[in-house]
Amino acid sequence: MTKLSELNPQPLWQFFEKICSIPHPSYHEQALADWIMNWAKEKGLEAKRDETGNIFLRKAATKGMENRKPTILQAHLDMVPQANSDTQHDFTKDPIEAYVDGEWVKAKGTTLGSDNGIGLASILAVLDAEHIAHGPLEALLTMTEEAGMDGAFGLKPGWLNGEILINTDSETEGEIYMGCAGGGDTHVKFAIEYQDAPKGQAVIISLKGLKGGHSGADIHTGRANANKLLARLLSELAKQSEYALESFNGGNLRNAIPREAHCTIVLGEDKLSELEQFIDTFQATLDSELGAIETNLTIAVETTEAVQKVFAPAFATRFIQALNASPNGVISMSHEIKGVVETSLNMGVVETTDNGLIKVNFLVRSLVDSHRHYVEDILASLFNLAGAEIYSDGGYPGWKPDANSPIMKVVRDVYSNLYGELPNIMVIHAGLECGLFKTAYPHWDMVSFGPTIQFPHSPDEQVEIVTVEKYWQLLLATLKNIPQKGE
Structure with a gap:
């Protein structure tokens, strides 16, 4: 060798x-x-x-x-x-x-x-x-x-x-x-509203196998963001099944496109087969949409030990809908330099902490500082409506x-x-x-x-x-x- x-x-x-x-x-x-x-x-x-x-x-x-x-x-x-x-x-x-x-x-x-x-x-x-x-x-x-x-x-x-x-x-x-x-970080913080966990089976849903990559150089490639896909999954699941959300975690660097994300939910024990059928259908949908790019995407379901508390339903809905509605990826292409991305953002990290918080970190990039600030304002508008705290820092100029x-x-x-x-x-x-x-x-x-x-x-x-x-x-x-x- x-x-x-x-x-x-x-x-x-x-x-x-x-x-x-x-x-x-x-x-x-x-x-x-x-x-x-x-x-x-x-x-x-x-x-x-x-x-x-x-x-x-x-x-x-x-x-x-x-x-x-x-x-x-x-x-x-x-x-x-x-x-x-x-x-x-x-x-x-x-x-x-x-x-x-x-x-x-x-x-x-x-x-x-x-x-x-x-x-x-x-x-x-x-x-x-x-x-x-x-x-x-x-x-x-x-x-x-x-x-x-x-x-x-x-x-x-x-x-x-x-x-x-x-x-x-x-x-x-x-x-x-x-x-x-140039770029800058945007930090979102939700104070979790809890209630006692309902009776039922705790299940971990894991989404993995995505390509990931650099949140700047690869943002135009159409690679999927695991955090966004998992939020979409939970939003779709809520339309047909009742469940309680216990945690949501995905990605670990704000400048890397997340490759994996997982959540823990609680649902009725008689709903497991229904969940598995939903996952199969959802995966088929993603394969149809992303199969040419994300060739190794998998979604797994496994049972786990019982949990003691879960997100209150109204809070869980606000949180999931905010993630689902959040912009991600390419926002605009440059009008001056053909083929170059002007503005983008990456939902790099979602973390459920041990002290009752959910943290969401974005990296916003732009060739135009004013447009970066506009995207930061869009995020602030969305997450303020969802009841979260949000601020931006670490801004640096472009060259x-x-x-x-x-x-x-x-x-x-x-x-x-x-x-x-x-x-x-x-x-x-x-x-x-x-x-x-x-x-x-x-x-x-x-x-x-x-x-x-x-x-x-x-x-x-x-x-x-x-x-x-x-x-x-x-x-x-x-x-x-x-x-x-x-x-």
Whole structure:
């Protein structure tokens, strides 16, 4: 079996293999950060960290390149921790088991962390190399991008001297990004109204097997949201059967399309066969609607131990109807950039807590800040009517495209010279950190590119090997062609 370290370019893959061996989910990047700092100091690189934990590395220009514009290579340290339900994996302790599968690198039952591990590995490989041509070089490695962009929010002026920033967090080879959506979190909280559970059988309904994926990059694909499907199921079930709802849980990250959701209900023991028949019919309906996309969708019913309390009927109705009515997915397409999503939202997490609350978390994205605020207002209107508390926070700006960006033109021309075709110049519907960087460093000229990564933020995540080689060659050629100072 081919080892990662045997793939080309070997320096990059060797660093990626090392990154996979050190657990680094969001909020648990310290071990990886410590390793990078120790490695950098052993290499004789200037290395420092700020209060947020961001890492700053600096390497002098290679001989003859001292007069080039100082350039920053940027990646984030954390990865999204997602595992299949049948995979036992502690992301804070266990390494990622990456392996080669034909033309792709994947992980056994979990997210791979190629988002943004490949970009991070490429930066370390450049800093490690002796014979790569580059001007004055800095690296910015940010903390906790996936769970709130903490590092980008915490970035302060004065830490970096670069004029150009190359972000390595894009996920389609052949596409060069010059802008991205902004976003923000919306939090809903219901105070549950309880009553004693009726006599009957407690049943767990589990909906699983969805593809999931990135709530920005994959939101236009039509992939189903497990939370929305389960709310629809309960709404339909209420039309033909009486039941009491005890809990509802689905998804675990606001920036990942939920793949699984489950609820516990109580219904008459003589209604089990009727429920099973309903589930079969409902699944057939979903297969008819979604079968071309969601090929592994399953709905399971299993009996469970008796419960002591359930949601009061009026409250349960308000809650289910609010979830069922809530917008989700693509809201609008850009009128200025063909084929690009302008505004979307993802009902990422629904959680029944032990202290009598139901929490619902959304991530709203938009290229236009005012339209993001409008969608947040729509959610507030809906959930206020349903009797919930709701607020939005964590908003971050988008990265406004600059059609006259010098570095974008350099990358475009370098790509054309390397591969004989022009790349697609794109705006991504995801939250790259570039928009936030402009707050502290408004003069930066920025561009983003990377290899092809499919299904990020899900256990199906995979990175295409040949595109990693192409990305690497593009990165090296771009560094070689950075303009001189003053140009």
